[in-house]
Amino acid sequence: MTATGTGVHGYSAQKDQHLKRLRRIEGQIRGLQRMVEEDVYCIDILTQVSASTKALQSFALQLLEEHLRHCVAAAAAEGGAETDAKVAEATAAIARLLRT
Numbered sequence: 242m243t244a245t246g247t248g249v250h251g252y253s254a255q256k257d258q259h260l261k262r263l264r265r266i267e268g269q270i271r272g273l274q275r276m277v278e279e280d281v282y283c284i285d286i287l288t289q290v291s292a293s294t295k296a297l298q299s300f301a302l303q304l305l306e307e308h309l310r311h312c313v314a315a316a317a318a319e320g321g322a323e324t325d326a327k328v329a330e331a332t333a334a335i336a337r338l339l340r341t
Contacts, residue, residue, distance in 0.1 A: 252307045301338055305334060
């Protein structure tokens with residue numbers, strides 16, 4: 242399975258839960274917009290930004306775990322160069338997460 246491939250992904254079993262979680266995060270972001278529109282105190286907005294950021298990071302970690310359990314584990318079971326490619330792909334994703 243490629244990075245852009247279709248089919249069953251590691252998150253497929255929890256897709257509804259993930260969508261629900263993303264809708265909650267979307268609500269947090271809309272809340273930030275309202276706070277700015279309503280001229281809320283800067284520190285209060287920053288507190289909400291932090292909460293939203295943490296929610297996205299938590300979601301990303303869950304998705305990464307599912308990728309490791311599904312895609313990387315499947316590649317490891319098959320062996321060969323695909324294993325190295327999936328590990329490199331996961332490592333690059335982790336590096337991107339750490340930069341944020």
